[in-house]
Amino acid sequence: MxxxxxxxxxxxxxxxxxxxxxxxxxxxxxxxxxxxxxxxxxxxxxxxxxxxxxxxxxxxxxxxxxxxxxxxxxxxxxxxxxxxxxxxxxxxxxxxxxxxxxxxxxxxxxxxxLPEVVLPDYRLIASRIKKREIKIEEREIEDALGWLRKSRASFTPKSGPCEKDDFVEILYSSPQIEGKREFQDSFILGQGGFIPGFEDNLRRMSAGEEKEFILDFPESSTKPEFSGKKINFKVRLKSVQIVVLPEITDDWAKSVGKFENISDLKKSIKVSLLQEKEMIEAQRVRSEILEKISQNVKIDLPEVLINLEKEKMLAEFKEKINSDFKISFQDYLSKINKTEKDISDSIALEAKKRVKNFLIIREIGKKENIQISETEVTEEINRTLSRYSDVKKAGKELDLEKLKIYTEGEIRNEKVLQLLESLSNKV
CATH class of the missing domain: 3.30.70.1050 (Trigger factor ribosome-binding domain)
Known part of the structure; x- marks a missing residue:
């Protein structure tokens, strides 16, 4: 024995x-x-x-x-x-x-x-979080309508100098930014999101013109390797077009979608804005409830879970760098003069927070006896697979058992968060 x-x-x-x-x-x-x-x-x-x-x-x-x-x-x-x-x-x-x-x-x-999780009175905590009243102002509807007009704008070639709000297409390079590589971009002048002074230097240029200038890169830049440095730019203006916005008429509303008139379109915009604000408010309430519970919970976080979360976050970060900047992670580290350990250390607090929230949500799910049906899991897996162009191929290539476990966890988390949100007081 x-x-x-x-x-x-x-x-x-x-x-x-x-x-x-x-x-x-x-x-x-x-x-x-x-x-x-x-x-x-x-x-x-x-x-x-x-x-x-x-x-x-x-x-x-x-x-x-x-x-x-x-x-x-x-x-x-x-x-x-x-x-x-x-x-x-x-x-x-x-x-x-x-x-x-x-x-x-x-x-x-x-x-x-998994450590013992001693929860505070999470129901009481949730009930004390105030849910704000959601309102949609007329100005917000008009702003959204304006954005919709811009998205449906037409363009007319312009022979003269470009001005603010013209649509421009440029080629530019900088010896300090990836050497002689030439970049191409197109945007509405004044809304391009370049560093201060860049778009001002383009004004009064005509299609076909070239210009060279020097700018001070902002100290607060998201690209620390250039912060505070003088950067040389060479720009060629390929084309200039006048932005022609459509008139706000009932006919235009019909062309946008299944709307009878502008009034119908505005009602639809209001509903969309309301849904968006409700989603943001729900996220705020959930985060605040979790934060309050986290401050009062008794728990010893396992180092192994924190390290696993850090590894997961680091892998996601590497993928984002490769996807967004089209460079290897090692090249990125060289540019910002940091090591992989520096990045790993910088995400440690967030990793701890995620692990803590995971254990809190999991424990609440157990105490509330949150149940998940096979139908719910199957429907959610099918929704996930439907996002792939070839569903059969995706089903073969994905680890369906791991997908099932992940899906069950996501559904359980959502049910717990919905419960906590439902307990919060409305203003």
Missing amino acids: MKTLIKNLSESQIEILFEVSVEEFEEHYQKAISNLAQNLKINGFRPGKVPPEIAEKEIASAKILEEAAGLAAKEEYVKFIVEKKLEVLGKPEIQVLKLAKGNPFEFKAKTWI
């Missing part, structure tokens, strides 16, 4: 001492011989058909013991975890303490477990 002893190393790490009886270990020993015999080549026997008693004589006893120890440790550890219903994190750290044929097998396993 196996003997076990649990030692608490911290709130979220335990050490389990195992003693496997001689009889139980003998079963693992015989299985080890059988496993190793599969690759044994002996004259007169087909591969995998060597009798155990002969195989035992041919295989080094140390090798059999090593194989048996691995089999025993894995099987007994898993059985113990399942029996005790422990929620472990990652693979255990196994250390053999006593290993000899004819003796009990002793080993210890060090592993991280």
Whole structure:
């Protein structure tokens, strides 16, 4: 019979001492011989058909013991975890303490477990968070209508100098920015989002003209490698066009969508703005409730979970750098004069916050007995797959079991957050 002893190393790490009886270990020993015999080549026997008693004589006893120890440790550890219903994190750290044929097998396993989460009165906390009243002003509707007009604008070539609000297409380069590489851009003059002074230098230029100028890069720039430096620019204006906005008429409203008139269009805009504001307010309420709960919860965050979250965030950041800037992560680090450790350290606090919120939401879900049906999971997975151009191919390439686990977690999180949001007071 196996003997076990649990030692608490911290709130979220335990050490389990195992003693496997001689009889139980003998079963693992015989299985080890059988496993190793599969690759044994002996004259007169087909591969995998060597009798155990002969195989035992041919295989080094140390090798059999090593194989048996691995089999025993894995099987007994898993059985113990399942029996005790422990929620472990990652693979255990196994250390053999006593290993000899004819003796009990002793080993210890060090592993991280999900920590105990002592929640405050989260229902009371949620009820004290005020939900703001959502209003849509006429000015907001007019602004949205103006944006819609700009998105449906037409363009007429302009032969004279360009002015603010003209649509321009430019080619530009800078010896300090990627050497001689020439960049192309098109935008409405005054709304291009360039550094201060850049677009001012383009005014009064005509199509085909070139111009060179020097600007001071802002100290507060998102590109620290250029902050406070003088940057040379060479610009060629390819084309200038006048932006012609459509008149706001009932006919134009009909051309935008299924609207009878401008009044219908404005009503639709108001509904969209309301939905957007409600979504933003819901996110604010949820974040504030979680923050208040987080300030009052008692929990020992497992280092392993924080490190896993940091790795995940770092991988996402690397992908974003590659996608947004089309450069490798190492090139990016060189440009900003930082190391991967610097980036990892900078996201540590956010990683801790995410892990803490994950454990809080998970614990509330357990206390509230949040249930998820197979139908909900299946429908959400189908929605995810439908975003791919080839659904069948996506189904084959994606790890559907991992997708299912992820989807269940997302649905559970959303249900908990909906519950907390529903408890908040309205103004």
